[in-house]
Amino acid sequence: METIVLTGAAGLVGSVLRGPLRAEARRLVLVDREPLTAEAANEEVRQADLSSAEDVAAVIEGADGVVHLAGIPDEAPLPDLLQANVLGAHHVLEAARLTGVRRVVLASSNRLTGLYPATRTVSPQDPVRPDGLYGVSKAAVEALGRLYADKFGLEVVCLRIGSLEPEPTEARHLATWLSPRDCAGFVLAALRHPGVRFAAAYAVSANTRAFWELPDELGYRPVDDAEGYRIEGAESFFTEGTPQGGDFATPGYTLLRGRLPTASA
Numbered sequence: 001m002e003t004i005v006l007t008g009a010a011g012l013v014g015s016v017l018r019g020p021l022r023a024e025a026r027r028l029v030l031v032d033r034e035p036l037t038a039e040a041a042n043e044e045v046r047q048a049d050l051s052s053a054e055d056v057a058a059v060i061e062g063a064d065g066v067v068h069l070a071g072i073p074d075e076a077p078l079p080d081l082l083q084a085n086v087l088g089a090h091h092v093l094e095a096a097r098l099t100g101v102r103r104v105v106l107a108s109s110n111r112l113t114g115l116y117p118a119t120r121t122v123s124p125q126d127p128v129r130p131d132g133l134y135g136v137s138k139a140a141v142e143a144l145g146r147l148y149a150d151k152f153g154l155e156v157v158c159l160r161i162g163s164l165e166p167e168p169t170e171a172r173h174l175a176t177w178l179s180p181r182d183c184a185g186f187v188l189a190a191l192r193h194p195g196v197r198f199a200a201a202y203a204v205s206a207n208t209r210a211f212w213e214l215p216d217e218l219g220y221r222p223v224d225d226a227e228g229y230r231i232e233g234a235e236s237f238f239t240e241g242t243p244q245g246g247d248f249a250t251p252g253y254t255l256l257r258g259r260l261p262t263a264s265a
């Protein structure tokens with residue numbers, strides 16, 4: 001690709017993708033509200049806040065593909081999630097439409113379906129069951145992506161990212177782990193696989209205990225498997241009564257971080 005724009009480039013996922021995207025593009029534009037420093041001749045950095053549609057259009061103009069990661073990656077008050085995740089994605093999609101970007105890859109999340117039981121295999125065709133307000137914000141992000149694909153002809157891939165970690169460290173990761181190498185593989189495929197108008201797909205390693213269907217439409221088969229790592233407590237996690245979101249799916253997780261009032265005694 002000639003030019004790729006990566007938003008949220010200073011974050012955890014962005015840091016993993018930076019090298020592989022640099023190798024893919026003649027020009028890689030790294031965008032974040034935090035300062036960044038170019039590390040290669042084909043990198044350009046832009047400090048910008050995606051809360052302004054005009055600023056987004058200015059930074060993505062001329063891109064062949066945009067990987068949009070910037071946002072809040074966990075439970076938070078809904079107004080904050082709507083601003084950062086939903087309006088941020090809308091600004092990127094709208095700027096892509098206006099400036100003629102061909103393909104946009106949106107960071108979605110496995111937490112969109114975190115209230116399915118850990119014993120169930122879930123596919124992107126299943127109805128969403130968000131495990132919190134963050135998951136709700138990603139459902140809205142995917143709906144925006146679908147709208148811009150169906151109505152305006154953009155190519156949009158929503159990647160439901162699993163748990164990106166150097167290696168799995170807890171029982172839930174036996175199903176949800178996404179290795180850095182598979183993360184890069186999914187994102188590169190989402191950017192360049194031909195013939196995709198819209199796709200919502202789980203990005204997860206080839207875990208023996210994965211509870212999400214792997215996508216066929218992106219042409220990437222993951223290679224890593226969490227099963228080879230020594231993890232305590234695995235059997236008690238993979239039961240009917242455990243939600244896929246694990247601790248994220250508990251009421252307390254949302255009550256505390258979403259700052260919702262609790263019922264008085």
Ligand SMILES: NC(=O)c1ccc[n+]([C@@H]2O[C@H](COP(=O)([O-])OP(=O)(O)OC[C@H]3O[C@@H](n4cnc5c(N)ncnc54)[C@H](O)[C@@H]3O)[C@@H](O)[C@H]2O)c1
Nearest residue numbers: 008010011012013033049050069070071073107109161164
């Ligand atoms: N890390 C994971 O395992 C995981 C799992 C599922 C989904 N995701 C999604 O992937 C994306 C990246 O996650 P992450 O873990 O790297 O998060 P992160 O918090 O480490 O990085 C997010 C980056 O976005 C930037 N940012 C936030 N709001 C911005 C704005 N308005 N304008 C410009 N920059 C802004 C932040 O400065 C930060 O550098 C998020 O959309 C998240 O929901 C991540």
